[in-house]
Amino acid sequence: MDTIRTERLLLRRARHGDLEDIHAVLSDPRAMRYWSTPPHATVDQTRDWLGDMIAAPADVSDDFLVEFEGGVVGKIGCWQLPEIGFIFHPGIWRRGIAGEALRAVLPWIFGRHALPAITADVDPRNAASLALLARAGFRETGRAERTWLVAGEWCNSIYLALRRPD
Numbered sequence: 432m433d434t435i436r437t438e439r440l441l442l443r444r445a446r447h448g449d450l451e452d453i454h455a456v457l458s459d460p461r462a463m464r465y466w467s468t469p470p471h472a473t474v475d476q477t478r479d480w481l482g483d484m485i486a487a488p489a490d491v492s493d494d495f496l497v498e499f500e501g502g503v504v505g506k507i508g509c510w511q512l513p514e515i516g517f518i519f520h521p522g523i524w525r526r527g528i529a530g531e532a533l534r535a536v537l538p539w540i541f542g543r544h545a546l547p548a549i550t551a552d553v554d555p556r557n558a559a560s561l562a563l564l565a566r567a568g569f570r571e572t573g574r575a576e577r578t579w580l581v582a583g584e585w586c587n588s589i590y591l592a593l594r595r596p597d
């Protein structure tokens with residue numbers, strides 16, 4: 432079974448029935464502030480996003496939705512290996528949920544894919560994501576300017592990597 436259990440969380444593959452819960456995350460401007468697209472304006476947009484996640488080939492993508500207290504509260508994993516991505520509903524932020532999920536998904540990904548490192552691409556203003564990744568052992572590998580144009584605003588990138596443990 433492609434599931435990971437932690438003390439409080441269940442990480443599992445996406446299903447079409449998750450549409451409402453994940454739309455609540457992807458349509459929230461606070462959660463989407465530093466995402467690569469603007470907040471989802473319609474449920475149809477999230478339906479397409481979810482369909483792509485469900486259909487993604489296993490050699491390219493290893494991604495999970497995260498259940499907490501019976502509902503889906505976010506996603507974590509590699510939409511495109513080896514880059515990690517995560518997003519959680521603001522209603523459960525700052526309770527260690529993302530950290531708990533990240534600590535569980537990193538060994539899963541290293542265990543199933545022959546990757547020298549897992550990488551990340553974070554907006555320098557995204558303090559929460561940078562803190563989360565630093566705590567998990569990610570280190571900066573570079574920076575670039577004007578990497579993403581989102582809703583008319585150019586964003587910059589900090590690149591980070593976590594090397595495969597010896």
Ligand SMILES: CC(C)(COP(=O)(O)OP(=O)(O)OC[C@H]1O[C@@H](n2cnc3c(N)ncnc32)[C@H](O)[C@@H]1OP(=O)(O)O)[C@@H](O)C(=O)NCCC(=O)NCCS
Nearest residue numbers: 462517518519524525526527528529530558559560562563
């Ligand atoms: C980044 C995110 C996943 C963190 O989720 P979370 O469940 O609140 O994270 P945690 O409670 O596990 O905290 C992880 C670390 O980040 C820190 N942190 C959380 N929010 C923070 C904030 N707003 N500012 C600074 N640090 C913050 C915590 O203190 C903790 O660090 P510590 O272990 O050294 O104390 C969440 O803020 C989010 O979904 N953001 C929007 C999506 C996003 O930007 N994704 C990344 C795109 S690259």
